[in-house]
Amino acid sequence: MTRTSPIPALTLLLNLLLFTLSTTALSTSPGCGQPLPDFLKRGWNGSSNRLSFKTHSGKTRTYLMHVPPTYSSSTPIGLVLSFHGKGRTAAYQEKLSKFSQPGINPQMLALYPEGLGKKWQGDPEASSDDVAFTLELLDTLERIFCLDRHRIFAAGKSNGGGFALNVLACHPIASQRIAAFGGVAGAYYQGDAGKGCEGRDVVMQSCKPGRKPVPVLEAHGTDDGVIGYDGGPRRGKCLPSVPRFMRAWGRRNGVGNANVTTGLFGNEVWRNEFGEGDLRGIGTHYRVKGKGHVWFDTNGTEDRGVFDVSAVIMEFFGRWSLDRTPGGKGSG
Numbered sequence: 001m002t003r004t005s006p007i008p009a010l011t012l013l014l015n016l017l018l019f020t021l022s023t024t025a026l027s028t029s030p031g032c033g034q035p036l037p038d039f040l041k042r043g044w045n046g047s048s049n050r051l052s053f054k055t056h057s058g059k060t061r062t063y064l065m066h067v068p069p070t071y072s073s074s075t076p077i078g079l080v081l082s083f084h085g086k087g088r089t090a091a092y093q094e095k096l097s098k099f100s101q102p103g104i105n106p107q108m109l110a111l112y113p114e115g116l117g118k119k120w121q122g123d124p125e126a127s128s129d130d131v132a133f134t135l136e137l138l139d140t141l142e143r144i145f146c147l148d149r150h151r152i153f154a155a156g157k158s159n160g161g162g163f164a165l166n167v168l169a170c171h172p173i174a175s176q177r178i179a180a181f182g183g184v185a186g187a188y189y190q191g192d193a194g195k196g197c198e199g200r201d202v203v204m205q206s207c208k209p210g211r212k213p214v215p216v217l218e219a220h221g222t223d224d225g226v227i228g229y230d231g232g233p234r235r236g237k238c239l240p241s242v243p244r245f246m247r248a249w250g251r252r253n254g255v256g257n258a259n260v261t262t263g264l265f266g267n268e269v270w271r272n273e274f275g276e277g278d279l280r281g282i283g284t285h286y287r288v289k290g291k292g293h294v295w296f297d298t299n300g301t302e303d304r305g306v307f308d309v310s311a312v313i314m315e316f317f318g319r320w321s322l323d324r325t326p327g328g329k330g331s332g
């Protein structure tokens with residue numbers, strides 16, 4: 001007769017419990033279990049909260065904060081930051097990116113910050129430390145909301161896209177707190193425009209992400225008359241061509257220069273995916289034929305076409321949370 005010892009089973013259970021505790025501790029924020037402050041309204045688009053705080057450097061910064069009706073302080077959820085283009089506002093960006101609408105973002109928090117002087121770090125004329133602002137903002141939000149720290153994302157249009165993909169994603173700390181980045185018609189300024197500012201061979205400035213690889217999505221119209229697809233000099237700085245910018249990310253991410261190209265919507269949109277196997281699409285570019293400097297949409301503020309870039313960005317973010325990306329926190 002054999003007796004099964006209860007010890008191994010107990011050890012297993014204990015290990016499981018410890019594992020669960022440690023992973024939970026990693027990914028949930030201090031706001032979990034705290035009631036939502038009274039001044040914060042839940043609701044779908046049109047009911048976002050206008051909030052502000054004073055940064056360590058003494059600047060008052062404001063933002064629109066979307067809290068979905070489904071928010072509960074006992075369930076950690078993700079957050080998407082959406083940065084407006086130069087000269088625009090948080091309210092405009094909310095309408096444009098649709099991240100407060102249930103059809104696009106049924107579950108995550110969404111936040112639309114206002115840039116000082118309506119612009120972001122990375123613009124040739126910007127002087128504010130928007131990275132420091134963003135990191136302070138995340139600290140504040142993690143205390144107020146029950147956040148899943150593996151699911152914090154950043155997207156933006158034009159100057160806001162440049163801030164996401166070319167500033168935050170390149171920053172040693174911000175790139176480790178934000179899981180994935182999306183840029184639409186982004187302005188990815190590099191060094192000063194002297195001679196030899198050809199978009200295809202612009203010298204890329206230093207970019208020092210704190211992890212590798214970094215998931216980056218970029219969508220750009222071939223007829224963009226503001227931030228040209230082929231790059232070149234602009235406002236005293238050099239803009240890389242969009243392929244040059246994406247290939248630089250391919251090299252940085254260790255997945256090389258080459259991409260897999262897929263024609264979508266009857267070849268109106270070409271998708272270029274960098275990376276292979278599990279990393280396929282770690283860098284993804286959408287080349288949108290014949291479109292200008294717009295946030296691509298099927299029936300939106302700036303565009304009525306075939307391609308809804310908000311939906312595509314959300315799908316990308318769904319795939320590349322920190323715990324699911326090699327080299328991210330909590331992975332393996």
Ligand SMILES: *[C@@H]1O[C@H](CO)[C@@H](O)[C@H](O)[C@H]1NC(C)=O
Binds near residue numbers: 045
């Ligand atoms: C809210 O979303 C609806 C579509 O669901 C849209 O028609 C409307 O313009 C949006 N309002 C705002 C303020 O974003």
Ligand SMILES: *[C@@H]1O[C@H](CO)[C@@H](O)[C@H](O)[C@H]1NC(C)=O
Binds near residue numbers: 244
């Ligand atoms: C993707 O690969 C194709 C074929 O080599 C190339 O023409 C295109 O420029 C590449 N796209 C990017 C973004 O590098």
Ligand SMILES: *[C@@H]1O[C@H](CO)[C@@H](O)[C@H](O)[C@H]1NC(C)=O
Binds near residue numbers: 299300
């Ligand atoms: C397109 O958007 C406009 C304005 O937001 C709205 O009135 C119209 O119903 C929308 N059309 C479709 C097909 O969704």
